[in-house]
Amino acid sequence: MDYIWVFVTGGIICVIAQVIMDKTKLLPAHVLVLFVTSGVILTAVGIYPKIVEFGKAGATVPLIGFGYSLAKGVIEAVDAQGLMGAFSGGVTSTATGISAAVFFGYIASVFSHSKSKK
């Protein structure tokens, strides 16, 4: 049963992105920034952690989930170290994801080349 909610949550988030791109003048880069910052804000006010509870990977994999990771990391670091945690918390909690992106991106660029669009 869990898998269906994961599918539905992830799907709804992506549909929201598509509707924004189709119906407004915003570009993919705008949607990216919007999603990350929304993730931070929704986590700060306590809404997003509830969505993660039933959406699981469907809520953490999309970019809003990245904002959620950043915010969660900052909250935990500030609890542990005080205000300096605001600077260190975000990067440490997303470090795995960022490193993986850089590493796999590099590997992909070694083995593939940009092709013409049809």
Add this chain to the structure above:
Amino acid sequence: MNHKKLGKQTIFFKQPPTILETASIVGPKEGEGPLASYFDKVECDDTCGEKTFEKAEEYFSYQCVRLLMEKSKVKKDEVDYYIGGDLLNQIISTNATAKKIQIPFYGIYGACSTFAEGMHLACYIIAGEFADHIIISASSHFSSAERQYRSPLESGVQRKMSAQWTVTGAGSIMLSKGYKAPYITHVTTGIVQDYGIKDANNMGTAMAPAAVETIIAHFKDTGYKPTDYDLIITGDLGTVGKSIAIDILTQEGYDVRNRFTDCGVEIFDDTQDTHARGSGAGCSAVVFSGYLYQKLQRNEINTILFIPTGALLSPTTSLQGDSIPTIAHAVTIENYPKLGRKEVH
């Protein structure tokens, strides 16, 4: 004097120059479109074996001019000037071509109206008896234009439905002192328009007012009517800009509906998923050099008003939020020069 100035923007050539020959080379997508049979060459692959898309565009541009010289049988020493441009920063594709062909060169930039701008300037040079043969070329390439004006292909971004597909191709003509059809008989220079459109994904809407302004200026300067022309064809308004232009022209009293189309609309069809059809400096260049020139040679169309349109934005100021200034230049091409001339009985 070989010419007469009509109004503020139009020049009429009493001894009009001849379009001696043309050449057009396009990429595979254009080669799958409705005008495929009219182009001299369709490359099977738009990288042309080169490492970058920019080098591929240089290849298109150079091969097109080389083919033009072969077809026209005019030797390099007999060509007085080469005038050309493209969409890339610093018009590098054309600069590279000029380096290879070693003919006295003027590089020009009018965005997608470059081809018409080149035709205008070449007409003045020939009318002033400064030259007997001039080569004009314009080129563009989808992938290099996307990288520069929007996003590189590697980003994998979705294209908006109002976005137009930059034509991959180069078109060129040999303009010579007039002695046979088809002739360039009139040119109307555009004035830059800006109606506040900021969206680089919606150039058709931005360029429509410029096309309308130049078309109306042409008719007001000359006193001609839309029915004097077999075909009125703009450069790359695309489907969106074309319908806007027809609406405004009809409102202003110029009914162009049954003789009006657009190079960007004609070069692709709806099965090719381009969204708003074609655009690019190469668009008007290849459609004229391939399709329109053959129609003229076969006498299937005898009088054309050709209006390439250009969106004069810079990628930098566009990102800074500035609106897009646009321009359109009109060229009258006639097989049997009649407009503005008294009948000789």
